[in-house]
Amino acid sequence: MVPYGRVVPPFVQLGAHPLRWRLMAELAHSDYRVRELEALVGESQNLVSYHLRLLRAGGLLTTTRSSFDGRDTYYHLDLDRCAAELAGIGRALHPALRFDPAPMEFGSLGQLSVLFICTGNSARSAIAEALFRQVGGGRVDAVSAGSHPKPSMQPNTVRVLLEDFGIDISGQRPRHIDSLADRRFDAVITLCDKAREVCPEFGDNSRLIHWSIADPSASGETGQANYSLFRATAAEIEARIRYLLPVLMSASV
Numbered sequence: 606m607v608p609y610g611r612v613v614p615p616f617v618q619l620g621a622h623p624l625r626w627r628l629m630a631e632l633a634h635s636d637y638r639v640r641e642l643e644a645l646v647g648e649s650q651n652l653v654s655y656h657l658r659l660l661r662a663g664g665l666l667t668t669t670r671s672s673f674d675g676r677d678t679y680y681h682l683d684l685d686r687c688a689a690e691l692a693g694i695g696r697a698l699h700p701a702l703r704f705d706p707a708p709m710e711f712g713s714l715g716q717l718s719v720l721f722i723c724t725g726n727s728a729r730s731a732i733a734e735a736l737f738r739q740v741g742g743g744r745v746d747a748v749s750a751g752s753h754p755k756p757s758m759q760p761n762t763v764r765v766l767l768e769d770f771g772i773d774i775s776g777q778r779p780r781h782i783d784s785l786a787d788r789r790f791d792a793v794i795t796l797c798d799k800a801r802e803v804c805p806e807f808g809d810n811s812r813l814i815h816w817s818i819a820d821p822s823a824s825g826e827t828g829q830a831n832y833s834l835f836r837a838t839a840a841e842i843e844a845r846i847r848y849l850l851p852v853l854m855s856a857s858v
């Protein structure tokens with residue numbers, strides 16, 4: 606049996622490198638492409654790509670092919686995996702060191718205004734709006750819109766929110782982002798690579814965040830055939846929102 610503290614945990618080995626830590630810090634707040642990370646950290650594309658490969662091999666990053674330009678790839682930091690690795694670091698050093706994150710407190714949370722955008726506003730952004738309102742406990746103002754809104758909500762959007770989260774949006778209809786041109790938001794989150802490219806400005810103070818999430822309705826199938834995709838999408842969005850709220854809370858104080 607290897608004594609506690611004798612083997613350096615992989616997360617420590619990966620995160621100890623200054624550039625990898627900087628890349629993780631940038632990706633903790635938004636999904637980015639390689640060239641965007643290159644500009645953010647001020648290093649060459651080859652060097653950034655090399656360290657991204659190491660982080661991905663270590664299970665800390667996931668990637669999605671851009672739906673806007675298939676030659677591009679978005680990188681996403683798996684914060685749930687990071688939390689689990691951090692918990693393991695404490696146990697690896699000493700069995701009495703346990704990482705128990707404190708529950709979020711919303712007492713000091715001011716009224717936050719957040720906009721979620723995708724193309725059709727019938728699946729991803731609508732799910733995000735509903736879940737952000739629920740997680741925020743009535744202390745947030747969340748809306749969603751689309752660059753090319755669909756005539757109506759995807760039936761599986763309505764179903765997954767009702768069955769998995771107890772939220773009824775059956776009376777909600779997709780809206781166009783142009784209808785919100787006069788609004789100002791603390792944060793604007795795009796969930797669609799195509800929508801990100803055409804997202805309008807909502808004031809200099811808006812925090813811009815991108816989540817590269819595949820469209821669960823892209824296959825064109827309806828009903829039970831692609832319901833599992835909607836459930837997986839809703840679960841991913843709910844996880845991302847849990848990590849988004851503390852960031853917005855810290856920025857508002």
